[in-house]
Amino acid sequence: MAVHPKGKRGIYWYDFRFAGQRHQGSTKTTSRTVALRAEEQRKRELEAGYNNVKEVRKNRVRMLDEIINDYLDGYRVRYRSASFAEYALGHVSRHLGRKMAVDINEAVVLRYQEDRLREKAAPKSVNEEVRFLLKMVGNPTGELIRGSLKEKKLLKLAVPKHIGKAFDNGESKALEQKARKSRSPHMYAAYMLARNGGLRDTEIKTLKWPQINFDARTVQAGRAKTEAGEGRIVPLNDEVYEALVKHREWYIKKFGEIQDDCYVFPWGRPYPSDPKRHITSFKTAWKTVKKKAKVKGRWHDNRHTLITELAETGAGDETIMQIAGHIDRQMLTHYSHIRMKAKREALAAVAVRRMAFSESSGGSKPDAAPS
Numbered sequence: 001m002a003v004h005p006k007g008k009r010g011i012y013w014y015d016f017r018f019a020g021q022r023h024q025g026s027t028k029t030t031s032r033t034v035a036l037r038a039e040e041q042r043k044r045e046l047e048a049g050y051n052n053v054k055e056v057r058k059n060r061v062r063m064l065d066e067i068i069n070d071y072l073d074g075y076r077v078r079y080r081s082a083s084f085a086e087y088a089l090g091h092v093s094r095h096l097g098r099k100m101a102v103d104i105n106e107a108v109v110l111r112y113q114e115d116r117l118r119e120k121a122a123p124k125s126v127n128e129e130v131r132f133l134l135k136m137v138g139n140p141t142g143e144l145i146r147g148s149l150k151e152k153k154l155l156k157l158a159v160p161k162h163i164g165k166a167f168d169n170g171e172s173k174a175l176e177q178k179a180r181k182s183r184s185p186h187m188y189a190a191y192m193l194a195r196n197g198g199l200r201d202t203e204i205k206t207l208k209w210p211q212i213n214f215d216a217r218t219v220q221a222g223r224a225k226t227e228a229g230e231g232r233i234v235p236l237n238d239e240v241y242e243a244l245v246k247h248r249e250w251y252i253k254k255f256g257e258i259q260d261d262c263y264v265f266p267w268g269r270p271y272p273s274d275p276k277r278h279i280t281s282f283k284t285a286w287k288t289v290k291k292k293a294k295v296k297g298r299w300h301d302n303r304h305t306l307i308t309e310l311a312e313t314g315a316g317d318e319t320i321m322q323i324a325g326h327i328d329r330q331m332l333t334h335y336s337h338i339r340m341k342a343k344r345e346a347l348a349a350v351a352v353r354r355m356a357f358s359e360s361s362g363g364s365k366p367d368a369a370p371s
Helices: 032-050 054-060 064-078 083-096 106-118 123-137 141-151 169-180 187-197 201-205 238-255 283-293 300-312 317-324 329-335 340-360
Strands: 003-006 011-018 021-026 218-220 233-235 274-278
Touching: 003 032, 011 032, 064 083, 064 123, 083 106, 083 123, 106 123, 106 141, 123 141, 169 187, 169 283, 187 201, 187 238, 187 283, 187 300, 300 317
Parallel strands: none
Antiparallel strands: 003 011, 011 021, 218 233
16 A cells, blocks of 8 residues: 655545556545545556456556557548548547546546637537547446436537638638738648638648649549548639649749658648648648738638538539538538528519519509409
8 A cells, every 4th residue: 555645735645556557646635544445446446447358358457549549540441531530539649648448437538528628629529539538448437437427418518509600702802811921831822722622621731742633723632521521523723723833833942842742731840841741730820810811710611611602603512512522411501501691682683683574574554443
């Protein structure tokens, strides 16, 4: 037994090794007797996990990082796209990767939710990450935690119904002008791919040069959130094409000959320096662009705006899905809401057409008085 007081309040902590790992924790008591009991209880919990059936025991005393890596190896074999699982489990690993599965309980899950919210993560994303986390913990513990949190209505964070906006023409123009003048050599081309190509953040960051066909004026999406989005080919309109041509000129001047394994948006701080690694975030440059343009909104709203505009101009559902990479019409409906201005214009056009028809036909004659 090894307990010792810490701090001014004299709270006892336990400190021992089990299965090759060191375990430390507060017993939340100033009583040595109670602290020793708490330490003994913790050891029993670890032993219970260790002495369970062989496969459960193996997972319960493994580090989450190890479990996650094994899971993703299998996931990549089974599914065409693993980018979403990699993204979600990447955050789980960052926060909890050094913990053993047996250490995950309700309190840890709740703390994880709070930590991610403090990082400004979207509630929907956190919910998906928790789902993956409990899968990594395994059964029966994962299901017990899930059931208990669900009963207490703490399993899922509330997700706002309205998650995006469509920039109006003035906002888009201001953002484009500031993106063009950005100190980041990546910002303008990346903005154009989001605004005129509808590519997602991860698709842009992980883009490699062979995915852009300058002769055909197309870009092929690589890592996508959905299987339907992976590998889709998106035409490049004049605006995004010219932006990419200029970006290619900068790239060749900076790094020399373009190689197939090089990223379009190379990593580097404070300036791009390694073309074999991709940039990790556009957040800082985008924040500056928004501030200078005096516009509020997320990076993802550029894609949201394009999809909304496609719907407003009469593009069919299938065409929009081919460009955006959506997998179902419910998601399409969520994104392609028609803005109020477009609704008013459509209804006004109906009224103008009706009036023009009435005038061309000489108007309707009043009914004759009844005899």
